[in-house]
Amino acid sequence: MTLRLDALRHWIAAQHRLPQEACQLTTVAGDASLRGYCRVTFPDGTTRVVMDAPPALEDSQPFVTIGREWHAAGLPVPKIHAVDLSWGFIELDDLGNDSLHHHFDIESGAREGTSQALALLDKIERLAPVASLPSYAADFLEEEMDRFPDWGLTRWLGIETPPQWPEVKRHLLAHIARLPTVAVHRDFDAMNLMIHRDRLWIIDFQGALAGPLGYDLISLLRGRYHHWSRQEMDLWIEDFRQRCLAAGRIGPDLDAETFRAGVEAIGAQRQLKILGQFCRLCLRDGKPRYLDWLPHFYGHLDEGLEALPALGDFHRWLRESYRPAMEARLVEQRTTSDAGNPP
Structure with a gap:
């Protein structure tokens, strides 16, 4: 170094x-x-x-x-x-140190910050070149989801992948395929939006791809720093749909229910990826602090799957098998860590 x-x-x-x-x-x-x-x-x-x-x-x-x-x-x-x-x-x-997530600790700050971020997202989708970006293809989306059974289940928890897994992936990819392609940041999180000179700036954009409309929306709404109620989520998603409709990014065939299911499918794909990826950061890269986020993103996944009733069996498996195993493993991990670092 x-x-x-x-x-x-x-x-x-x-x-x-x-x-x-x-x-x-x-x-x-x-x-x-x-x-x-x-x-x-x-x-x-x-x-x-x-x-x-x-x-x-x-x-x-x-x-x-x-x-x-x-x-x-x-x-x-x-x-x-x-x-x-x-x-x-x-x-x-140098954009300074004031990222948007610092303002999400109160409801009014989260609401105002989210509105500002969505206005910026409109600008990205309007101005960012798409043709030069690699495609966020279905096989890549699937590979990301497979980090959940690989790293999150087999390697970290030592439990078997549920038999519904292939159908879960097919169902999510089918919903995602109905959404148009735009430039997506892929980590449009409040931590990656800096406040500098009274405006928002974008960082960590190196992973941008040509991918499904709504990916960045759900990345922001189901991110690390605020929890929206089901009713609030539906309002944010529908408001975004109306803005996309007015801008011509979608057509009237993408009605509110279809659009919401597509966006929540993207969210489920992303959250499954994160649940596996954070275990990989611990096991492969020696960054165990990311495990502390697992319950948070499991909560996002649990709520998002309510919009996808066809995945009810998988949803129940997550609640009855995955969640207890994950929570018990976290307790074990913390106990082991505490034992190795006595006061």
Whole structure:
């Protein structure tokens, strides 16, 4: 790490024709990936952020390509000032530390923030180029769902996959296929929306794909930082449908019930992926803190499946088998962790 920080300091100083000691580096909190971030303060007090993505571990070309395309399209993404993909260094605008999720701790903040985020989502769907993005194809959606039985059931819980699993995937994919294709961020979460200069800015867009309308909507509504009631969810989803209808992104054939089922199917796909992926982050990447989110996203999945009654058998299996096993395993994990870290 010290070697990379030294290399990063040398690189950013060279970009600005400054001595290395004139560039002050401060580590910025990272994310679930293998990327790291540093804030650089220059002698005149201005700052930039440098992404550190070791090329052997992270392919940064999609970030650069999408970032430049979205910036050129007029979307609020950090400007890319310099790139060295051989090292995995990218110099970006500094958007500060105030992400939208900090404002979700009270109801009024969550409501206002969600409204602002959905207005931004309208802009993404209107302006973001689609043709240059890879397709969020059905086989990729299925592979993501299979992380649930692979990592969440077999490897972490040690329980068998329910026999309904193939039908669950087919049912969800059939609903998702009815939705039109747009540019989707794929992690349109309140943590990935920064408040800077009194507007929202988009970060972590490197995973964007050409995928189903509604994916980013459900990512926001069933995210990490707020829980909406069933009635509130239905209102948000229907309001979004009406906006898409008015903008011509969908036709009248996508009625309220069909659209809601499609959006909740996307949500179920995403939540199943997360339940498996967070176990993978623990087991493969040594990041056990993500396990603490499992009950939260299970709750989202449980509520979303209420809109998909054809998956009733699977829904009951989740309540009667998965949830108790998951909760017991979390208790065991915490007990083991506490025993290894006595006060």
